[in-house]
Amino acid sequence: MIPYGRQNISAEDIAAVTAVLQSDCLTQGPQVPLFEQKICEFTSAKYAVAANSATSMLHLACLALGVGDGDYVWTSPITFVASANCALYCGGKIDFVDVDRHTGNMCPKALQSKLKQAKAQNRLPKVLIPVHMAGHSCDMQAIWQLAQAYGVRVIEDASHGIGGSYLDSKIGACKYSDITIFSFHPVKIITTAEGGVATTNNPDLAESMQLLRSHGITKTPEKMLRPEEGDWYYEQHELGFNYRMTELQAALGNSQIKRLSSFVEQRNKLAAAYLIELAKLNITCVVPLDNSYSAYHLMIVVLPEHIDRKAVFDAMRAANIFVHVHYFPVHLQPYYLNKGFAEHDFPEAEYFYQHCLTLPLYPDLTEQEQGYILDTLTGLL
Structure with missing residues (x-):
């Protein structure tokens, strides 16, 4: 079977995790802060906060930005449910x-219109969460300018x-x-098995997320009411959570991040090969903006309207090619239908969903496997 995504685990990765298993610290040791440091070095962000999943980090990011009872948060309907659930x-x-039906990313024109209407109704969101679908950046400059104009905070869901x-x-x-979130699930660009990181340039937001990920507890003497109690002492200052990343996860991340750039380079090479061949079939591909370089987490095509997507999907799966669909619109999930959303609320997102198909893409995908995928798809069109 050719999966749509697959982790790449090296002997060095295994040795890094094994070393932690043989050490004194399986959690809350040196590996997690080292991983945070490496994320900062790679992204140029001033602060990074690691947790047990990107979902946890989305939750903490919302809390750090003050989301509470009745506050609105807006996100894309084309995403995994965590982007809304947080x-x-x-x-x-x-x-x-x-979204823009050509990219699957939040549409700045739709955002501008919705913000104008929301201001008139006194229902502006506190936080906006654009999602970098497939690893392709949203038009963040346009989104940020609109958010600034309307006093809205921004979390980039960069899980991809x-x-x-x-x-x-x-x-x-x-x-x-204000904050960016990364995911390290096994099908993502690099993996920590499960895990997530938030980056920010705001020290207060970083401190808030650090506190909330570990029960709201601090052992920093200058933050304590009773610092004289002794080294055993800790204080709870907020109602936090146990969202900590383990040393095992961080050790895997510290090993994987060494190959991050090469993974992304290989994904882009494979995507370029797909684009050349798919153009011959008049298949539209979801591609990054001209002013960005994609991580290419997913290779998404938009099939012509006359093509039966389910028939193609089933036939590809029968041929042991594990194509996928990303994503069923969140607003059409039963949970959200029960909250008042309905079909046709976001027509561009629904169009995108009805015609999109995710082809396998990961660094170890071979030329022969890619050829087989393309030949199989060609025979179905």
Whole structure:
């Protein structure tokens, strides 16, 4: 079977994790802060905060930005459900901004229109979460300018995006956002098995997320009410969570990040080969903006309207090619339908979903496997 995504685990990765297993610290040791440091070095962000998943980091990012009861958070309907759920964890309300059907990313024109209407209704969001679909950056400069004009904070959901760049900055530098979130699930660009990181240039936001990821507890003497108690002593200052990343996860990340740039380079080479062949079939591909360099987490094509996507999907799976679909629009999930969303609320997102198909893409995909995928797809069109 050819999966749509697959992790690359080296002997060095295994040795790094094994070394932690043989050490004194399986959690809360030197590996996690080292991983955070490496993320900062790679992205040029001033601060990085690691947790057990990107979902956890989205939650903490919303809390750090003050999302609470009744506050609106807007995100894309073309994303994994975590991008929306994080607002509800805080007691907030969720709404969506339609996408550009050609990119699957949040549409700045749709955002501008929705912000203008929301201001007139006194229902502006507190936080906006654009999603870098497939590793392709949203038009963050346009989104940031609109957010600034309306007093809205921005979290980049770059779960797909580490290793990519936009204009003159790495994704994660937070030039056009308050916080950026990365995911290290096994199908992502690099993996920590499960894990996530937030980057920010704001020390207060970093400190808040650090506190909240570990029960709201601090052992920093200058922050304590009773620092004289002794070294055993700690204080809880907030209602936090156990969202800590383990040393095992961080050790794997510290090994994987050495190959991050080469992984992304190989993904782009494979994507370029796909683009050449798919153009011959008149298949539209979801590609990055001209002013960005994609991490190419996913290779998404948009099939012509006359093609039966489900028939193609089933036939590809029957041929042991594990194509996928990213994503079923969040607003059409039963949970969100029960909150009042309905079909046709976000027509561009629904069009994108109805015609998109994800082809296998990962660094170890061979030329022969890619040829087989393309030959199989060609025979179905």
